[in-house]
Amino acid sequence: MRYLKDIQEPGMGTWYFEIDNDGVAYRQMVYHDDAICITSNRKHEQYHFMLAEHPLDAQESYYEEISQAEFEELWHEQLQLSMEDWNRTQSLFPVGTRVEGYLEAFFPQGTLVNLQEPHAVGITDTSVLRSQTPAEWMYPRCRLIAEVSGYDEVNQWVILTRAEVMGSQV
Incomplete structure (x- = not known):
């Protein structure tokens, strides 16, 4: 797996992806500027289950490759927030x-x-x-x-x- 970060236009937040060798996303997080985070494992009232529908090209200039550890740390933070529900x-x-x-x-x-x-x-x-x-x-x-x-x-x-x-x- 590979891990990508994409800082969108102002107001669009920071997007994180876990992708396979074909660019297919398996997990995704969007951290908005207002500290709200949407994750692909939970249904969001407005965005449903948010996960990239098409393969991502990790070579595109707007993606920054990040470590698995960085991705997992952010993912783990979100899991902890929903631990009572889990x-x-x-x-x-x-x-x-x-x-x-x-x-x-x-x-x-x-x-x-x-x-x-x-x-x-x-x-x-x-x-x-x-x-x-x-x-x-x-x-x-x-x-x-x-x-x-x-x-x-x-x-x-x-x-x-x-x-x-x-x-x-x-």
């Missing part, structure tokens, strides 16, 4: 629990699922979902049932298996 989410969704939610977004890591509790986000394998789900059901807001199999501590997501899209929308 602990609550884990207690609400223990491993083995069957859950219901709805499709939210498609990320390189998998399909994000709204677990219908404040700040509770699940993730499941997109390729498995696509292999067993009609294409017309693979859209945000389609209902899904799944089983909790673990936790992604890096993103504070609930890992879901045995996911089935129900076809109806919430």
Whole structure:
């Protein structure tokens, strides 16, 4: 992975990206001038799940390569701010629990699922979902049932298996 920083125009904040060798973003943070930070692992009321949709060209002059340690320090600060919500989410969704939610977004890591509790986000394998789900059901807001199999501590997501899209929308 590579780590980039981009200082936008005045008022647009500072953007941080974790990208793979093809430029695909896996994690992203935007620190605004007013000290508000938007991270890709949490749904924002205005920006939804903010993650670059197209590969980034790290050679562009406006990107500055930063160390993994610098990125991780900033990411860790944001995780700490949501630790109370994360602990609550884990207690609400223990491993083995069957859950219901709805499709939210498609990320390189998998399909994000709204677990219908404040700040509770699940993730499941997109390729498995696509292999067993009609294409017309693979859209945000389609209902899904799944089983909790673990936790992604890096993103504070609930890992879901045995996911089935129900076809109806919430």
